[in-house]
Amino acid sequence: MVYSCRANPGSRRLLLSLLLLAAWEAGSGQLRYSVPEEAKHGTFVGRVAQDLGLELAELVPRLFRVASKGRGDLLEVNLQNGILFVNSRIDREELCGRSAGCSIHLEVIVDRPLQVFHVEVEVRDINDNPPVFPLEEQKLFVYESRMPDSRFPLEGASDADIGANCVLTYRLSSSDYFALDVNSKNDENKLVELVLRKPLDREDASAHNLLLTATDGGKPELTGTVQLLVTVLDVNDNAPTFEQSEYEIKIFENSDNGTTVIRLNASDRDEGVNAAISYSFNSLVSTMVTDQFSVDPNTGEIVVQGNLDFEQVNLYKIRIDATDKGHPPMAGHCTVLVRVLDKNDNAPEIALTSLSLPVREDAQFGTVIALIRVNDLDSGANGQVTCSLTPHVPFKLVSTFRNYYSLVLDSPLDRESVSSYDLVVTARDGGSPSLWATASVSVEVADVNDNAPAFAQPEYTVFVKENNPPGCHIFTVSARDADAQENARVSYSLVERRVGERALSSYVGQGVRLQPLDHEELELLGFQVSARDRGVPPLGSNVTLQVFVLDENDNAPALLAPRAGSTFGAVTEVVSRMVGAGHVVAKVRAVDADSGYNAWLSYELESARRAPWTRRTRRASACCTRLRGSSRALAVLWARRRPCDVNVYLIIAICAVSSLLVLTLLLYTALRCSAPPSEGACGPGKPRLVCSSAVGSWSHSQQRRQRVCSGEGPPKADLMAFSPSLPPCPGSGDVGEQQDLNIDPDLKVSPFIFTNYKVYLWKI
Incomplete structure (x- = not known):
């Protein structure tokens, strides 16, 4: 079994040229650097702050920081000079295994305002891993009857490095019987074979000790060795052979147990027992293969017996031996490459980071609320993820980088209308059927002082009796502010102004009277109350109060002088003895500073016994005619004769006057009712x-x-x-x-x- 690098020479040349570049990609908004693995602590990587256009003085105040998923603290940034440096040991093989490319993806985050930059640091491979053989000694059993040019597969070495550092060359120690042949079928399968150069003679040499050396292409070169112990056997001279030396099979992941991968067929030119073949895994096959597959020794059928997971292993290399039952048995060999195909069996994953909550209701469009990263372990279309947001307003998703999104504000916010939003981010892959995942984000809207206090009505009318004691309650006004917390706390004050010769504050305080009100001095007191909230800046509004002062009967009537030179409260008249009854003696006028019924006056005459006059009140005065705040009434004093002289005449006069008055009223009523209505009519x-x-x-x-x-x-x-x-x-x-x-x-x-x-x- 042989391990080899996956990159072809053209890819290696391209990779070497890309490793020399570390530049800003303006189209994607990403910084790229490179650093060799195993670099020492403090090794310079790049000037992150300078390349991002950030001032060094604002790194600490803006909470400049670097985040890396699953990479620990391999890289760090010096906040004093903005340089990205190596913080701990970087092992490329530990990070990326045998992947052709290996990068560390960093998120550079600054606050106030929130900005996110993506930095990709490529880890360059160095030749720090020598070729390694799976065993320190490999044993081969070769029959002496084997013909020259017979081939015996060897397990090649593996190198954890990539590129030129993993390009292996092999050499064999000097031997007259054996030579080394390396055949590259493809990137995944490089065959290292021991070739028999001439027939073996067990009686001449029953064993051969060879040293196989593997050398990589790094500088300096690293090597690995394995001891080959070849034992020469004497019997069976034909080994089973397969139709192909290599088979390639494709199978979907998650295939059911018992699914047939391939049915192998080997043949042996011998006869009888020496041609009976048994199939088995090669002794060097790893347990990873034997856990997932089984082979039927009689039919050569390879079946699935474990769970195939593309995301864990996508290629299995299976070495199969076909061994006959001769004495000694002989074996043929083939390789089965099983490629596992991806199925859409992994739902997308969503991660929310850097939440900036709550959001002010006056936030500008484009404000970043949160960062969203999505990931799907599948490959191809099954791993291509698209994100959507519900509801669509007032936020939206903006794609910032591969599988990275920003949740930004897209339309105005109004906390008084909606104080919070429950958003759902949905990530859906491109598989068929597609799989999806959701994540919820609750966005609270922070209040700003954008509403002034408002009164229920623009003007209030209040009626207050005069002479009420100072400090008594007048009226209560209340304003409501639609904002919240401090922005909704309202304080009240009077809008100061002059009322005649006095300031308004000398009459009223906040809702109470400071001094008695006098209707005769002030009938209407109009002023404004101001309501201000405690926001920054504060907002306010005014309301008008019309306070009518109601009259109380607090003024006694006062007599007016009847003519010039007279004194108040005294009327002096000279009456001749010869005047007749009904003669007007004097007219008395009085005034009351009050109003309405309080200013209506009636007169009584306190006279001496058998006074020769009586009192008549003119009803015109009794109707309370007012002039400049005072009510006037006129009392007319009439002279009368002594009762002994005028009783009979008085009775006659009264009857005549009464009859005349009744006749006059009847005539007047008739005329008024028959006449058409006019302005002056009743x-x-x-x-x-x-x-x-x-x-x-x-x-x-x-x-x-x-x-x-x-x-x-x-x-x-x-x-x-x-x-x-x-x-x-x-x-x-x-x-x-x-x-x-x-x-x-x-x-x-x-x-x-x-x-x-x-x-x-x-x-x-």
């Missing part, structure tokens, strides 16, 4: 859009027009309704618009009455 008017100058909001209101009971001036609208949520009316503060709404520009708007979230404005 009764409901059609709904129309009105605007309150104090609030500035539009609303449709059913207005009821009526005359103020004083009877002075044109009819005035005394009731309006509005909704605070409607948009402000343009120019709500113009006096002209107030006049269009029949609001007396000399009169101030009175307090409000609230029903069903509507504000009713009474104007006196």
Whole structure:
């Protein structure tokens, strides 16, 4: 049995030329270097950082590192100078066996941002393994009857090196009877045979001791030897012969036990017992062969008895002996090469590395999320793997190198819409039927501050009674931020402004009053509340609060001087004794700083016993006409006669006046009901859009027009309704618009009455 190198001379020359190259391949993004095996620790391999275009100062901050699958720490990079050097002993034969090419694949990874480079270091073979024979001594038994040119196969040597280092030449020690013949059938089978040069004579020499030397083609040359002990036998002079000296068979891996590989047929020119042939494995056949195959000694049929695995062994070299039953027996030899064909019996393997999680929702397109490496132990189409990703958005797979992919961002992320993605990477080979494998990746989306706090509505209307104690609660506003954690934590503040002569902060704090509010001083307090989150940079929004101060009856009526020079609280009139009953003695006016019902006044006359006058209140005043925040009422004092003089006349006058009043009311009612409706008529008017100058909001209101009971001036609208949520009316503060709404520009708007979230404005 003979072992030999697999590379032909042309391939060896090409390999030697490639070993001298170590250059950057721009098309594939890969660095290539070469280093001889058994190089000493610290041997220079290449300037990785410089060739990759990286600055030496950024190697440590960017976490420059080198990863190698299954290669341990054979190679390392000096972070100070960026040089790749040999870190430990490299044995090419241990790494790659007898493969023609041997490379160490490195992944050079840097972070911030994440980049991955591929470096392939080819390990060059050196002649560090001498040829080795399987045995220290080989024994041959040769019958003296063998004819010259008879051939006896020898087990050749094997060399663990490759290329020229494993090209073996053989030489035989000097002999008159034997010569050496080396015949190369193919790369896997080089026959080394001992050739009989002339007939043997056992009586002259019963044994021959020869030395076989194998020399490789390395520099310096290494050799191996084996002792050949040839014993000359006397009997049977014809050995069995096979139809072919070599057979080549192909069989699929995973074939069932008992599958026939080949049925051999040998013949012997002898007769009788000397022609009976038995088949067996040659004594030098390895246990690897005998574990997988068996041979029938009678039929020469070779069958499978073990599990054939292409990924472990794809070629078996079986030496078969055909031995006759003569005395002594003679044997013929042949070689059966069994090539194992690949089947798609290995699913792809997926490995995820360098995960950069979580991913910020503002990450740019092309951001690398993870590195994916796939592998399939099969060969050919069965080992060609394609990868796919589900779902397809917002990520995609990008092929970076042979069987290497990057998971990158392909479309925008929005954490508020989707906070995490469960991705599935599927690797499928090209076999038929194809096999596949999956790997799951959970990608969390990290929040960024891209949402400002938002209030439920842009404006709030609040009603607060005046004179409430400082520190009492006014209203609560709340804003919601769609972000997470610190980006969603909201703080509130008041937007400072001036309110008349004072700052807003002197009136209110965050949600509480700092000092009592006075309706007579301030009827409407408008301000803004600002909401800010704690993101970087912070985002915020504002909301408007309209605080209406409701009137309380906290002001007593005050008498006004009836004429110039008079003092408040006192009315002095001179009345003649001759005045008749019903004569007006004096007019008394009073004012109340409050509003609405709180400003309606009534008069009582505290008179001395049998005072000659009485009090009459003009109902026009009792309707609470207001001017500049004060209600005025007019009381008229009438002179009267003593009861003893005027009782009869008084009764008559009262009856006459009452009758006249009833007649007047009936006439007025008849005229009003028969006349067509007009602007000044009583009764409901059609709904129309009105605007309150104090609030500035539009609303449709059913207005009821009526005359103020004083009877002075044109009819005035005394009731309006509005909704605070409607948009402000343009120019709500113009006096002209107030006049269009029949609001007396000399009169101030009175307090409000609230029903069903509507504000009713009474104007006196």
